[in-house]
Amino acid sequence: MLAVTILGNNSALPAYDRHPTAQVVTLDDQLFLVDCGEGTQMQLSRYKIRRSRINHIFISHLHGDHYFGLIGLLTSMGLMNREQDLFLYAPSPLEELINWQLKVASTSLPYTIRFSPLLEEGVIASGPKFKVEAFKVYHRIECWGFKFMQVRAPRKVNPLKARENKIPEHFFDRLKSGEDYTRDDGFVVKNEFVTDAAPKPLSYAFAADTAFNKAVAEKVKEVDMLYHEATYLKDLEERAIARFHCTSTQAAIIAQEANAGKLLLGHFSSKYEKLDPFLEEAKEIFPNTELALEGVTYRV
C-alpha cells in the first residue's frame, strides 16, 4: 500500500482555506510526514491522522511555508508524552533552530529527535519494507525532493514444486532472493520454475519546490506517482522562472519525461482561487494528472 494524503497544497501565502505544504505518505505500515507548513498539526487533527503514528519527518527546504509548523508539532508530540524516537531529515540549520526554540521556552522533549542533515543524494532512510531517497532539486535555496519506495518483496517459494525438484529447505531463503538451484547432478532448476514473483514494489516521488529542469525527470524516472509543484499557470512562465518555480505545463512535461504513472499537482499560488485551469493545462501534455486537494488521499 502506497498513498499520499494532502494536508496543504498552497504556496507561501495561505489563501482560500488552502494551507502551506504538508503531506503524509503511507507506505504499508509506515506514516511519513513530508514538509510541515504552519497549521500542519491542526490539519492532521482535521483529517484524523494520529500524530503518534508519525515516526519519520522529511523537510525539503527552509522556506517557512515548508517548515513553520514543525516546531508546534514537535512540541505537541511532547505534550502528548511521546517517548518513541522521532527521525527528522532536513537541511542542517533546522536542528539548531529547534533546539533554540526549546531553550527559550525552558522546555525539553520527553522523546529523542534523531536528526539527519541532508547532505548528499541517495538513500537516507530505510526499513524492512521501505526505502527513502533524497534528491536535489533546483530552487532559490538548497532544496530536496524525496522518493519513497517499497523494498522489493522476496519471491514466494512454491514448496510443493521445490520439493518435486529436490531442492532442500535450507536453500529456500536463497530461492526467495531469486537464485537458481544447481543439483548435485549438474541440473539447474531455474528460480522462476519454483517461485512466484512478488508484487511490483511501488514508488512515489515528492519533487518539492523547483524550477523547471529536466534533470528532475531523470531523478524520478518511472515512479508510479509523482508530486510536482505547479505554482503558476503557463501564461506566467516568466514569473515561474524568476522565482524558481514551475507552471502546470512544465510539471506535466517532467511527468511525461519521467514516464511517471500519475502526476499530482500542488503548491498553487494564492493568486488563483480556482484550480481547474491547472488540471486542464497539464492534461494536454500528461493525461493522468490530478490536483493535490487537501484532505484527499491519492493511492498509487
Place this chain on the structure above:
Amino acid sequence: MLAVTILGNNSALPAYDRHPTAQVVTLDDQLFLVDCGEGTQMQLSRYKIRRSRINHIFISHLHGDHYFGLIGLLTSMGLMNREQDLFLYAPSPLEELINWQLKVASTSLPYTIRFSPLLEEGVIASGPKFKVEAFKVYHRIECWGFKFMQVRAPRKVNPLKARENKIPEHFFDRLKSGEDYTRDDGFVVKNEFVTDAAPKPLSYAFAADTAFNKAVAEKVKEVDMLYHEATYLKDLEERAIARFHCTSTQAAIIAQEANAGKLLLGHFSSKYEKLDPFLEEAKEIFPNTELALEGVTYRV
C-alpha cells in the same frame, strides 16, 4: 471604541478546533495583535481582519503556543509587500530567532520590524489616542501582561459660554486640558463652567499566562475589561499551581479584587471539550464573566 476579538482561546495543545492564544485589540483606529500562536494568520483571514491594519504586536512570553505563528505572519506581511514599519514588543530572544529564520530562508522583509525587548514594567507604546503598559505576571518563564488604555481625551470647550465669560480664544487649548481661567479683574471662571467632560477613557488588560497571584489584581486595578487565563476548573487547582496556571475560580477572584468591569476567561486546557463549567464556576464569584470564544468581539 475599545474591543477585543478572540482568535485563539486554547492552551498549548490545539483541540476541538480551538487555537492557541491570539487576540486583536481594537482601540479606536488602532489594531493591536496580542500573542500569535500557530495559525494566527489563518484565523485573521477567517475573521476578515486585514493583516495590513496591524502595526503593533505584543508577545507575552516565549512558550510556543503564544508565538509560533508570528514568523509566518511576518513573512506573509512581506509577501504582501508591506512597507510600513511594524512595532514588535516581546522578550528579547525573539528578535534573534526571527532574524535567524529569515536568514536560513535567504529572505529579507520589505518593511522594518521595530523591535522593543520587554525589560521593565511601565508604558511601552503610546500614540495620540492610546497608551500600552507592560506588567509582569507569574509564569514558569518570564511573562508579561499588557494594559491597553485610551488616553484621556481633552475636555470639550463650549465656545459660546467661553466667549460670554470673556475668555480669549488663545486660552482654549488650556481650557481643554482642564485649567480654570482667571480674568484681568481677578474673577476665576471655573473650567467645568465653560467645558464639557470628555467620555471616560476605557481600558483593557490581558493578563497572559500566570499562576494565581493577587499582585496581578493590583496591576490591573479598575480596568474596564480583564482577560485572565483559566486553564483548569477549580478541582484541578493543584495541577494549576504546579504548572503556573490558574483555575476559573482564581481568575474570578483576581477580577473581583481588581474591581474590573468585566472578566473574559481563556487559555482553556485541551482536556476540556465543554467550556460552560468555566463560566459557571467563575460567575459564582464574579458575575460579569464571559468565555473568550474564537471569532467573537467583546466590546468594553
